[in-house]
Amino acid sequence: MYIRELHVEGYGALQGVKLELEAPVSVLYGPNEAGKSTLLRFVRSMLYGFPTRKEPVERGEPVFGGRHGGRLLLTDKNGSEWTMERFAERGGEVTLRDHSGLERNIGQAEWQRMMLGGISERTFKQLFSVSLNELHELRTLQGEEIGNYLYHAGLAGGSAVTSARRQIGNEMDRLFRPKGTTQEMNRLLSAIKEIESAIRHSRDGVQAYQDAKETLVQVELRLRSIEEGMPERRMQAAKLQGAFELREWWLKREMLLAEDAELRRELPDPSAPLVREDSSAAWVEWKKQRNDATRQLEVIGQELAEYQMMRGKLAWNEDLLASYPELERLEAAREAVMAKRDELTELEAERRTLDESVQNVLPRLSGNWGEAELLAFGGLAADRDEVRALQQEWEQEERVAASLQAELRRLSRQKEVLQTEYTSSDAHSRDELSFRHAKAEVKLFGLFVPQTKPALLQAWHNVEDARREYERARTSFNPSGSSVSRVSAKSGKSNRLTYTIAGMIGAIALALPVVLNDGDHVSAYVYGLAACLLLLSAAIAIVASRRSAKQGKASSSANRLMSDENKANLRFTHKQLKDKLRQLVEHSETAAADLVSDLPDNDFDFGDAHVHSDTLDSDWQQLRGAVHDQLERLEERNRVQSKQQEWQERLLELQLERDLVERDSLEHAKRMDTLRWKWQEWLKVRQLPIHLKPDGLPELFGLAEQAQAALRQLRRVTERSQALQASIQQFEQAVYRLMEAFPSSIGNRTDVIQAIHSLHKEAERQLEAKEEAERIERLLASVQAASGEARIRIEHIEHGIAKLFREAQVDSEAEFELRLRLDERCRVIRKEARDIQLRLESGRDNEALEHLYGLLKSNDDATLSALLSEKQREGEAEDELRAELLDQRGRMTQELERLRSIAEDEDQSQRLRELQSKLEHLTERYAVLAICERLIVQAKAVFEEEKQPEVLQRASRYFRQMTNGAYLRIVAPGDTKALLAETKDRRLLDSSYLSRGTQEQLYLSMRFALCDAASPEQPLPLLLDDLFVHFDEQRLVQALPVLEELAKDRQIVLFTCHRYVAQTIVAGIPASRMLMLGS
Amino acid sequence: MVSVPFTFVHAADLHLDSPFKGLSKVPEPIRERLRESTFEALRRLSDLVKKEKIDFVVLAGDLFDAADRSLRAQLRLQRTLGEMTSQGTQVFVVHGNHDPESGRQAKLDWPPGVFVFGSAGVDCFPAYSREGELVAHIYGISYPTSAVKDNLALRFKKREGAPFHLALLHANVDGDPSHDNYAPCKLEELATAGFDYWALGHVHDRRVLHEYPHVVYSGNIQGRSIRETGPKGAYVVSVSESGSIDMRFRELSDVRWQEISVSIEGLEDEQQLKNRLLSALEELNEDDERDRPMLVRIRLEGRGVIHDRLLQPNIAEEWLEELREWLASPEEQEAWLWPESIVVRTSGMIRLDAVAEEEGFAGELIRKGIAASGSSDLSKALLNDALESLQKQPKIREWLASCSHEDSVEWINQAMELALSLLRVDDAG
DSSP states (O other), rough: OOEEEEEEETTEEEEEEEEESSEEEEEEEOOOTSSSSHHHHHHHHHHHHHOOTSSHHHHHHHHOOOOOOEEEEEOOTTEEEEEEEEEEEGOOOOEEEETTTTTTEEEEEHHHHHHHTTHHHHHHHHHTTOHHHHHGGGGTSSSSHHHHHHHHHSSEEEEEEEEHHHHHHHHHHHHHHTOOOOSHHHHHHHHHHHHHHHHHHHOHHHHHHHHHHHHHHHHHHHHHHHHHHHHHHHHHHHHHHHHHHHHHHHHHHHHHHHHHHHHHHHSTTTOOOOTTTTTHHHHHHHHHHHHHHHHHHHHHHHHHHHHHHHHHOOOOHHHHHHHHHHHHHHHHHHHHHHHHHHHHHHHHHHHHHHHHHHHHHHHHHHHOOOOOOOSSSSOHHHHHHHHHHHHHHHHHHHHHHHHHHHHHHHHHHHHHHHHHHHHHHHHHHHHHHHHHHHHHHHHTTSSSSSHHHHHHHHHHHHHHHHHHHHHHHHHHHSSHHHHHHHHHHHHOHHHHHHHHHHHHHHHHHHHHHHGGGGGSOOOHHHHHHHHHHHHHHHHHHHHHHHHHHHHHHHHHHHHHHHHHHHOOOOHHHHHHHHHHHHHTTTTTHHHHHHHHHOSSSSHHHHHHHHHHHHHHHHHHHHHHHHHHHHHHHHHHHHHHHHHHHHHHHHHHHHHHHHHHHHHHHHHHHHHHHHHHHHHHHHHHHHOOTTTOGGGGGHHHHHHHHHHHHHHHHHHHHHHHHHHHHHHHHHHHHHHHHHHHHHHHOOOOOOOOHHHHHHHHHHHHHHHHHHHHHHHHHHHHHHHHHHHHHHHHHHHHHHHHHHHHHHHHSSHHHHHHHHHHHHHHHHHHHOOOHHHHHHHTTTTTOHHHHHHHHHHHOOHHHHHHHHHHHHHHHHHHHHHHHHHHHHHHHOEEEEEHHHHHHHHHOOOHHHHHHHHHHHHHHHHHHHHHHHHEEEHHHHHHHHHHHHHOOOOHHHHHHHHHHHHTTSSSEEEOTTTTTEEEEHHHHHHHEEEGGHHHHHHHHHHHHHHHHHHHHHHHHSOOOOOESSSSTOHHHHHHHHHHHHHHHHHHSOOOOOOOSSSHHHHHHHHTTTTTTEOOOOO | OOOOOOEEEOOOOOBBTTOOOTTTTTOOOHHHHHHHHHHHHHHHHHHHHHTTTTTTEEEOOSSSSSGGGGGHHHHHHHHHHHHHHHOOOOOEOOOSSSSSSOOOOOOOOOOOTTOOOOOOSSSEEEETTTOOOEEEEEEEOOSSSSOSOOGGGOOOOOOSSSSSEEEEEEBBBBBOOOSSSOOOBBBBHHSSSSOEEEEEESSSSEEEEETTTTEEEOOOOSSSSSSSSOOEEEEEEETTTTOOEEEEEEOOOEHHHHHHEEOOTTTTTTHHHHHHHHHHHHHHTTOOOSOOOOOEEEEEEETTTTTHTSSSHHHHHHHHHHHHHHHHOOTSSSOOOEEEEEEEEEOOOOOOHHHHSSSSHHHHHHHHHHHHHHOOOHHHHHHHHHHTTGGGSSHHHHHHHHHHHHHHHHHHHHHHHHHHHHHHHHHHO
């Protein structure tokens, strides 16, 4: 594809630029900002669409206006020309026009397929539209597409080999790395190492077991030997211990024995046995008893003397004592008599008071009353009840009288009210009625004849009927209207009957409310009925009139014949009317004149009469109003009359009632008199003052009762004082008798009371003295007996003591007591010695005893204790050893058990073996992978060496050319992303170590080679943006043949801002043209 | 010649408590069972002795692995031998390369009734029947150290005075390459030495090398790796009055090892592979005679389309996990079946030699591989080149050194298959 023309409508800073690219190699020269790069981007965008707004530079929205987009004139490989247009507003669409002008819009995908040989935008950017930036991207061989071009000549292509190696490499890395730690094999190795060292460090189980067992046997042996020697050693130690502990005791016993012997020697007969043990106690007892008895005897003697002296002092009077009971009784009564005297004085005072009060009350009750009457007066309940009954009756009567009075007053009041009311209403009604009459008279046609309501009504109805008759008769003369009437008159009974019925019904309807109006209230029902009847009558009338109309037509011819008859009829009715009026009204003539037109004499007058009918009607109206007013008035009168009648009746009733009440009050007065008389009687009987009212009675009763009570009390007091005086007298007499008998004892006391008191006291004193004497005599007797007993006891004691002396073979008390003392001491010593001996000998057989005594005798304290502690030390050491051995035995047994159980659980070696297996397994896998990898590497090496892909060969050729043979070859190993350059002397250099210029030459060579490979069927144009800036002059010149060669197959467009570059190229390539930009 | 008939048991290579090879990710019940299996086999030997009224027992070396220093092994051995001899059965023992006499290893005392041959020279002990009659002379010599390169068999000299002569030796007859060549000797030498029965140890596959005189390997009593497949046990040997020898094999092992091959030929997808694997295991499971647990290695072979997928990393492990899931859990089954591993030895649809004819990258690669596997030197060079980083690990280096040329060839083959598969897969993608 060749781009023949560029037309920029608007892109970036460009607007309306047009370029023609005729030559195979076009050099676009322009200074900075001439728009070279923009133009390059424009071409890219034209071919691959405008990028989105995210990349504003690449998108190139027009800065100076113009439509965003443009068009290209293209020639395809067949030489056909196409014009393509692309505008940003059209989205991804491209407009394509062929040489014949046929235009069509196609999508980007189709466009790319059609004209760009399916090259993707990315590849295009990397290979065909190249600036320095993109040139360097190739260093890393980005993109599968390009990589594939490099290796495609092989079996599986570079990618397969690469990915296979990567896959293998990954797995190998996962398995093992020389210095790794997390890889499976590394982990296994370290685990193995760990277990091995653990096994190495663990003790040799069997050896340990053997050792432990051996130790155990040794321990057992030693234990046994120790245990065998143990009892004997224990025994010896115990003996020594015994001797040591008992030594003190032994010494003491020896001393005791010596003392005893010494004491015995003091006695005359040292071998004499010890006196009985209780002797000493008995001696003490005897001595004490003797002392006691002697002392007792002395005491008794003293007592005896004392009692005898006391008895001599006592004396008393027998006679006084004989009257002691009488004195006793009087003394007891004394207090009572004193009390009675006091009481007597009190009673006297009370009696006087009571008497006074009775005397006071009596006159208040009644002048005639003495004490007897007072007592006779009825405290009786009957009296009281009687009085109460009387009182109640009295009160009742008084109440009745009051009510009768009130009734009378009420009645007279009512009567007065009625009277005044009656008179006033009567006057009023009379005035009103007369007034109305007068008014009606003035207005109407004179008074009505009938004076009652029904009569007036009847008369009025008659008048109206008559008038209707008359009117009917009159209308039959009317030329138009009379025909109906005539027809109806003539056309048969039926028609007239119908009218009559209608009229009747109507009349009833009208009359009904009036008739029933008596009661002043016409019910709705009645009005309803009346209305119905009116309607009915109207209906009948209408039906009848229709019928008569028909008949009328039929009989119109007969009308005239009938008129005479009608006239007669009219006159008759007229007269009738007048009669009726007369019956109604007093001034009937004037009324008739007003109301009834004069009867005309001929037929023609009838019309005239007809003219007057209007005024007639109004008069009738007036008459009807008058009648109705009259009716109302009549009714009103009736009402007033009935009311007055009613009042009259009520007055009568009141009068009657009043009479009755007066009769009652008379009766009542009579009853009051009887009551009063009864009361007087009652009072007389009781001798009470006549003027007393029953109301005063309760007070009277109270007073009487009070007086009665006082009287009774008085009587009781009097009785009591008399009794007291009697008893006091009796007492005094008894006292006087005694006073005479024992005058001496009374002394000068004269008062009976005091005298009896002192007498009584004297008697008591003498009684006491007598009793005391008796007691002392009894004591004397017992004391004498006791003194006898005491003497006997002393004798007995003396006897006992003598016996003791005999037994001890002593003669004196002193001797006896010495002997007792010695023996006591000896006994104590001997007992102690015996105790000690028991202590020494208990639990020991003879041999042991002997050994013990031997030890005690032959060793002193120090040697014994030294011997003992030595033995103890030995024993302790042995025990310690034994405990230790036991402990050791336990430990060893445990250790053996532990070793056994460890052995049972031990599985380190199995684990080790498992790990090893795993490791071997993995190693196998690793080996396979490694071999595989190695084989691939080897195969690849062969390949790279012998079957280098065409792309690389071509690139190498370009590179060689450009560098003038300084480098021979470009190598692209598939396993790395690096590109290598082989120098003249066959060294391989990584491209990144080359100089910048050489690097760019290498990349450019690669790009040129790849271009050929990438677009073989649609050779796309190469757009190079100032790629030669780092080329030196020679290399630039060297590059020209390469460009020329390329230009054979495809269009080349070079952009540069360096004049010399442009000139060199144009000078070096004949097929090239230079275009100036921005000029 | 022989007057009294008698019966003895010939066993060897007990390897008590020595670890099992090639196990990984074993659940605890199985691990426990395996741990106990050598002891269980020993117990069965003891039961056998009791039940069949055995007169004496000969144990031809390698009773335990001294290197493992297992106290448990020695305690159990001591106890079980005690049980045997307490019934009046003599036990004759020689030391082999795994339990040499001079090991720095401490040893427990042998119970009375156990006769252990020294290493200084060939000793001779009389063997009696249970009734107390002399029935045989037992000759034997122990390994003084673990590696004995001398021909010990030559030192055996018959001593007259017994109706039957039994030689007890731990040795490699005629240089069996799968075992260390210790105490090397020739069958011919043994057969002509004048003994009635050579009770041999060292080789773990039981085999009768010669009859009259009998030269017999009883094999080990419990398989300990996938290389030791099938029933394992001891020989019960009855010698009749006339001197005729009747040998009965008794399986003693508690757990059996087995390898089965499954071909991927004709398999289209994973489901079919799964079915085939399951039916192969089912077949084993339904074997009525199988009365003990079994560890199975599945070897995938043949040429099939799923080959490529089997070459993916870890794929064999994943299949193994799957298989274990499908099978009943070892806790639930007494005679469980445990897939120990799956080894992939399959080939792709493309034959390597065909590819080698091709031009291009793959052809070049395969040609290189085939060349390497064709020559021991080339393969070694390739291996050294490829595994340079591994050589720095002494453990691995040691193990690699022990690998044979066949192993290398196998690896190279696998590598070529892998490379082809990878390149093709990418090509297709």
